[in-house]
Amino acid sequence: MTVDGTHRMLLAMRRGMWARDLEALRIASWEDVISARHLVELGVPERTVYRRTQQDGPWTLLLPATIMLTKGTPTPRQWEIAALVYAxxxxxxxxxxxxxxxxxxxxxxxxxxxxxxxxxxxxxxxxxxxxxxxxxxxxxxxxxxxxxxxxxxxxxxxxxxxxxxxxxxxxxxxxxxxxxxxxxxxxxxxxxxxxxxxxxxxxxxxxxxAGVLSPAEFNARSLWESFDDLPPIEWNVDVFDERGRFVATVDGLVREHDFVWEIDSVEQHFATPEQVRATSERQRRLRAVGLHVLSTRPTQGREDPDGVHDDICANLRIAAALPQAPVVYGVGIGRSPQ
Known part of the structure; x- marks a missing residue:
């Protein structure tokens, strides 16, 4: 194209050629989101860009100098794209x-x-x-x-x-x-x-x-560590029977006493009959291999921490008096406290 031809094309764009090819603007956009600067580069006068985003216009101003080439509510994805275009x-x-x-x-x-x-x-x-x-x-x-x-x-x-x-x-x-x-x-x-x-x-x-894998376990660990008279506890440790068969991954474990502390929320353990059965079967398997199990609900720790502490101490004494369980503990993701 000659210099004169290029000049005539640019003049035509300035005079409104872009308005006859709105689809080209949409193709240049990112899912209908585009910067005002890019629109100006494509031939749309800056004044026109912002005029078309006014209340009765066909475009929407999402962020400073960031335009959506339609009217209405942008999708969450278009808001994200607008933030990226703006940035x-x-x-x-x-x-x-x-x-x-x-x-x-x-x-x-x-x-x-x-x-x-x-x-x-x-x-x-x-x-x-x-x-x-x-x-x-x-x-x-x-x-x-x-x-x-x-x-x-x-x-x-x-x-x-x-x-x-x-x-x-x-x-x-x-x-x-x-x-x-x-x-x-x-x-x-x-x-x-x-x-x-x-x-x-x-x-x-x-x-x-230290092995904590849920908000309920985080709160339980905080409660346990708030009492100086409780022994070290590990979290999410695998338990195997004496033949090496997997039994369960327990929430909290005091190895020296074969004591298991299970944090059983209503939502995860008692919301449906199937959950109730699974929770009972799990505890039955743990007790069958000689472990002493205490089950506590998260709300108990929040509402009655001293009562939970008393329960833990009483059950630790019982566990300490029982014969050593014939089990093997895996490392799992639980780690002994430092």
């Missing part, structure tokens, strides 16, 4: 948004989209987009077609913003239970990152390193 090249999702794309279920629905950018970028948090600058921008992974921080980073970035240890435990223990990430990977991420907001997650991860 600019190299941005990636983290926190609860990123966790969802990695397949995690706990933590509730995201109420904002947490995005990481390099330290030198200028984007500020706005609307649903929470922008965090970092000197440790990780290499993103593709999840559902979006750039997402590695799972350990997503989890740590989310729990740093939480205060409730039980809520933190619910988030931290899920990917460990499901073997999506190791406790040590989470610990390393916590150690190398910012110290802000890490005190509560650190306590939870210390419990996870």
């Amino acid at each position: 600019g090249n190299g941005a990636m999702l983290t926190g609860l948004s990123g966790m969802r794309h990695h397949g995690m279920r706990r933590g509730g629905d995201p109420i904002f989209d947490h995005v990481l950018i390099t330290l030198g970028r200028r984007a500020q948090s706005s609307g649903r987009a929470t922008i965090e600058r970092t000197v440790r921008l990780p290499c993103p992974v593709a999840r559902d077609g979006l750039p997402v921080a590695p799972l350990a980073r997503c989890v740590v970035d989310h729990v740093r913003r939480l205060k409730d240890p039980e809520a933190i435990a619910a988030v931290v223990t899920e990917p460990v239970q499901r073997r999506m990430v190791t406790v040590e990977a989470l610990w390393r991420e916590l150690e190398v990152g910012t110290r802000k907001g890490t005190a509560a997650p650190r306590r939870v991860l210390e419990a996870a390193r």
